[in-house]
Amino acid sequence: MKHNLKLNHFLFLAPLLIMLAIFSLYPIITSFVYSFFDYRTTNQQFNELRLGSALNGDLLAENASYVGFYLNDDYDLVDAEGQAVFDRVTEESDRIAEQYAGVTDISAADEEAIRAYIVDARQSIDAVYSRFPDEDFWRQSDLKAIFAGMERVFIESNYVGLEHYQRLLKDTRFFKDLGHTAFFTVMTVSLELILGMGLALIMNKAMRGIGLVRTAALIPWAIPTAVSALMWQYLYDGRSGIVANFFAAIGLIGSPEQMLSTSGGAMTAAIIADVWKTTPYMALLLLAGLQIIDRGLYESAAVDGSGAVHQFFHITLPLMKPSILVALLFRTLDAFRVYDLIAVLTGGGPGGSTETLSIYSYKVMIEQSNYGYGSAIVVGMFVFVAIIATVFIKFLGADLLSDS
Amino acid sequence: MKRIVAVALSLVMAISLVAGIGADVFAAEKTVINFAAQGDSTPATQAVIDAFNASQEEYEAVWVDMTNDSGAMRTQLINSLKAGSDEYDVISMDVVWAGEFAAAGYIAALDGFMRDNDLSIRDYNQGSMSAGKYDGKQFALPFFPDLGVLYVRKDIVSEDELAMLESGEYTWADVLDLAVQYKGEAETVDGFVYQSKQYEGLVCNFNEFSDNWRDIAGGLEAMKNLQDAGAAPENILVYTEGETANSFIKGDSVFARNWPYQWGAIASEGEITQDQVAIAPLPMGGTVGGWLLGVNANSSNQDGALALISFITGPEGQKIMSMEGGYLPGFNAVLEDEEVIESNLLLSMPGFLNALETTISRPVAEDYAAVSDELQQAVHGYLAGDTELEDAVAAVEEALAKAEPFEYADEEE
Numbered sequence: 001m002k003h004n005l006k007l008n009h010f011l012f013l014a015p016l017l018i019m020l021a022i023f024s025l026y027p028i029i030t031s032f033v034y035s036f037f038d039y040r041t042t043n044q045q046f047n048e049l050r051l052g053s054a055l056n057g058d059l060l061a062e063n064a065s066y067v068g069f070y071l072n073d074d075y076d077l078v079d080a081e082g083q084a085v086f087d088r089v090t091e092e093s094d095r096i097a098e099q100y101a102g103v104t105d106i107s108a109a110d111e112e113a114i115r116a117y118i119v120d121a122r123q124s125i126d127a128v129y130s131r132f133p134d135e136d137f138w139r140q141s142d143l144k145a146i147f148a149g150m151e152r153v154f155i156e157s158n159y160v161g162l163e164h165y166q167r168l169l170k171d172t173r174f175f176k177d178l179g180h181t182a183f184f185t186v187m188t189v190s191l192e193l194i195l196g197m198g199l200a201l202i203m204n205k206a207m208r209g210i211g212l213v214r215t216a217a218l219i220p221w222a223i224p225t226a227v228s229a230l231m232w233q234y235l236y237d238g239r240s241g242i243v244a245n246f247f248a249a250i251g252l253i254g255s256p257e258q259m260l261s262t263s264g265g266a267m268t269a270a271i272i273a274d275v276w277k278t279t280p281y282m283a284l285l286l287l288a289g290l291q292i293i294d295r296g297l298y299e300s301a302a303v304d305g306s307g308a309v310h311q312f313f314h315i316t317l318p319l320m321k322p323s324i325l326v327a328l329l330f331r332t333l334d335a336f337r338v339y340d341l342i343a344v345l346t347g348g349g350p351g352g353s354t355e356t357l358s359i360y361s362y363k364v365m366i367e368q369s370n371y372g373y374g375s376a377i378v379v380g381m382f383v384f385v386a387i388i389a390t391v392f393i394k395f396l397g398a399d400l401l402s403d404s
Numbered sequence: 405m406k407r408i409v410a411v412a413l414s415l416v417m418a419i420s421l422v423a424g425i426g427a428d429v430f431a432a433e434k435t436v437i438n439f440a441a442q443g444d445s446t447p448a449t450q451a452v453i454d455a456f457n458a459s460q461e462e463y464e465a466v467w468v469d470m471t472n473d474s475g476a477m478r479t480q481l482i483n484s485l486k487a488g489s490d491e492y493d494v495i496s497m498d499v500v501w502a503g504e505f506a507a508a509g510y511i512a513a514l515d516g517f518m519r520d521n522d523l524s525i526r527d528y529n530q531g532s533m534s535a536g537k538y539d540g541k542q543f544a545l546p547f548f549p550d551l552g553v554l555y556v557r558k559d560i561v562s563e564d565e566l567a568m569l570e571s572g573e574y575t576w577a578d579v580l581d582l583a584v585q586y587k588g589e590a591e592t593v594d595g596f597v598y599q600s601k602q603y604e605g606l607v608c609n610f611n612e613f614s615d616n617w618r619d620i621a622g623g624l625e626a627m628k629n630l631q632d633a634g635a636a637p638e639n640i641l642v643y644t645e646g647e648t649a650n651s652f653i654k655g656d657s658v659f660a661r662n663w664p665y666q667w668g669a670i671a672s673e674g675e676i677t678q679d680q681v682a683i684a685p686l687p688m689g690g691t692v693g694g695w696l697l698g699v700n701a702n703s704s705n706q707d708g709a710l711a712l713i714s715f716i717t718g719p720e721g722q723k724i725m726s727m728e729g730g731y732l733p734g735f736n737a738v739l740e741d742e743e744v745i746e747s748n749l750l751l752s753m754p755g756f757l758n759a760l761e762t763t764i765s766r767p768v769a770e771d772y773a774a775v776s777d778e779l780q781q782a783v784h785g786y787l788a789g790d791t792e793l794e795d796a797v798a799a800v801e802e803a804l805a806k807a808e809p810f811e812y813a814d815e816e817e
Contacts, residue, residue, distance in 0.1 A: 041486050062513065367777070
């Protein structure tokens, strides 16, 4: 049945649409916009999105006021001729310092005048200092740095277009991390599916104490991820970790220390910890699917002489296809975004061998305050998440979202 | 109706009266200065804050306890400062953050205040002061300077070897040989422990191994050789200062590379005694570390913040820091104070005094965090056996190239 939406229908939908716009669309659009700018919050030249050029008047005024202050420290060390030059530059600098404040737009003529002042003041001072090569001045190198800092008062547009995406395509670290993320996702999700299915079949049995089994099975999932990551860190510890020592004893790894200090060991460690933690969640999703299967089907199959294995492959699996697909979709997207478990367990180490895309984007955006390129990484991740979701919905589950 | 209005009016008057009295009461109280600093295992930080609060009537310094995970603290500070918040008035910073915070405009320049109060930059520890300088302006003063040193079990090594180590005239290969030779003696289990986890400490250590970045391949090989020869514990790749100190003060290792704080830890919680330990300079110099204090540019109590900084970094504060916590004084005159020398054994040890002479610094860059992150990846990847030597050297050089100093636009002419 088709509905023709009229204006008043949209009025009823308005609250939902507004909420969607604020909480879903706005952050996504912001990420896209950031990725077109060289936006770095710890750099005063790049700390806002800017299309035109501007002048950082505060920084110019501060640096200009330092010129006279510093020249004064060396005033008595130069001759009268030098002092006259210092006086002139000081006067000029003080005038500049008073003239500018705040971050403002700037005309071409103003910019030229300021640049001319900077070059003239610097060269005049250099000329005086160079006449006294043997003198140990207090402020010669400081003044050099002050003038170098003045180059930073001119703020250019930081719109870079597609530059970040070009860089992303050549970023070996991004693709290395994509590989780690994909490997982690495939391994954890497939292991969780197999183990989760087993767990779901057990939890589906009507037997004494099943409530206790279900509760116990859910415990790993109920523990906060950061806490379970710390717990596994102890278990993998090279000296006292029981799991690391066990693996070493049965010969899986050369020595217990290798568990977290080699790339293969650390990735395996992360996968085991994630499987342990998330299998109950997978089992829950599958259990829901199991419980809607009609018991009668099994009974009639049993009457026809079908064994348990045959029943599982010919009744359980086909009927559970929709719930398996939903569980896989949830878990794949979830695993692809993994951050907390690995961040706490290995921090992305050793040598970046367990770094996932989420950890990389966190490092660039939050630790390095580079929101522009960090957003480009996030958009790159977004593309892959969209591809995964499309593949699941299109090829594997055409009937997943339809009503039939 | 009139009655309601009258009641409402008198209520408003009563409230404003109470509020007025309240404001007066608050005005009589001291202005609170929030001081963001990490937890201190010694009583020094609390002692210096108490001394400041006792020294004057106007301000009350309050210690905002920050996480001891430096990376997390930096992120927390940046998030607060970026938003223009004034929740912290005085900020303690690792030396490598100061340039970044200054470039971002988060902390205020101190030269004007120093001039008005007759404070000279030459009164303070030079290495720390240059770390607190950006664009020719002084943005931070030394809270406590730090440097990497070699801890030696002098009850294990021979006298000649000790003399060689204390003079600094030795190489990393010598450390390797001695560590392998003495490992196992006097109930030790490891030869040499240092910091090799993928974090900022690895950059400090590699700076020392690579002769201040002059010999990158040599540095990488020196660290790898220590691992391969069994001089270092097998899980050295997860060692931070904590693991290092733990191993050494429990008597598990013959040599350790660590900061001066480990000396105090030996006395307070060690299973060995300070008599068994000597300190030597590292063969190619120790990395300068330590913490600086700066004023939040958005602080609403600039004067109070400056008063607190000048007290803590000045002679009185630094003397308390050194005597109560064993910190290295950042105010030069305190180094010669007899009481300080008497209470702080480090300052009369020949090996330590030699170490003070040969300090090296990490690369200076506006994007230091990004440079450091790349260096960590490159070095740790090689040490973990994931990359070849040439590739690791190339990656380190590429990261260092981003730390080139700023050039004048017209200087190439």
